[in-house]
Amino acid sequence: MKLLEDRIKKDGQVLGAEVLKVDNFLNHQIDPDLMTALGQEFYQQFADAKITKILTVESSGIAPALATGMAFHVPVVFARKHKSLTLKDDLYTAEVYSFTKKTSNQIAIAQKFLQADDTVLIIDDFLANGQAVEGLIDIIGQANATLAGVGIVIEKSFQKGRKLLDERQIKTVSLARIKAFVDGQIEFEEED
């Protein structure tokens, strides 16, 4: 998606060989008009999939997921990473390992918000090693719901997440696909 690639080139900061900082428009400060555009693009890509629910993880997934939910007019559910006073009983949970933080986190959603007749689109801000998405897919399986696909804002194609999803034949749409960071510059994959 050219709009997004241009924005990443303009505002993204490459830190080392693997980290891209996009806190200017996605992760900390959010550009609402860009989110609307991303949500509409995900809608175009999954319009025929009869999506009934958008699923993401707090916190950075919420903005693109909400914009996508606005385009589909379906509810958005965000998995919580941190224990909540009012989120206690009847949970689906999954363990999510973070390669960057080298710790494992539990993510959780209330069972009542995911049903066997749901067709779910997962939305997340980044796809790197794919652990968060795998955790969400695990939860969708526990609920016997249907996974329609995965929508990612920024994919780091050189890490293993995309490969894992392709091997499982899951439809994955990433709006920007980064092939490599070379000397602090961003190389995008060619569009299909």
Place this chain on the structure above:
Amino acid sequence: MKLLEDRIKKDGQVLGAEVLKVDNFLNHQIDPDLMTALGQEFYQQFADAKITKILTVESSGIAPALATGMAFHVPVVFARKHKSLTLKDDLYTAEVYSFTKKTSNQIAIAQKFLQADDTVLIIDDFLANGQAVEGLIDIIGQANATLAGVGIVIEKSFQKGRKLLDERQIKTVSLARIKAFVDGQIEFEEED
């Protein structure tokens, strides 16, 4: 706001004398169309204030804040409660005490996202004792930015947050104002 009050009556769960659970449309599962309506209402209420930035706290504030940012077409910044690998330097921070959890949390935003020439609208999901909003106001002060006002989705008027803001003559717009929970029923304040 009648649309919101009706939704609270329909889907809100009263737990004891002080807690309202609205995880069906605001805190865990989010209704995107309702968020759009809330954002437009905040826009109506602050349309003349020359807002340049929306400020909130992760995670539950992000959805109403983003919808409000969409209505104003201005950036949304969410303060982080948890330390982030890429959020380290040049921060404004404030301590936020949680009466429910009885712990103190630090919230932080990168200094570069709040400037002295910003006019800021704070948006949050709940106003109870007002500690999160006070923390955000503190941060706005550190940046020498201008506070235009506070927009709250659900105010529990029987707790002290609203009184604190009124005493400081801060314009506060709460779209639903709850006077009391009586026998598990919700009593709203009369509209002005």
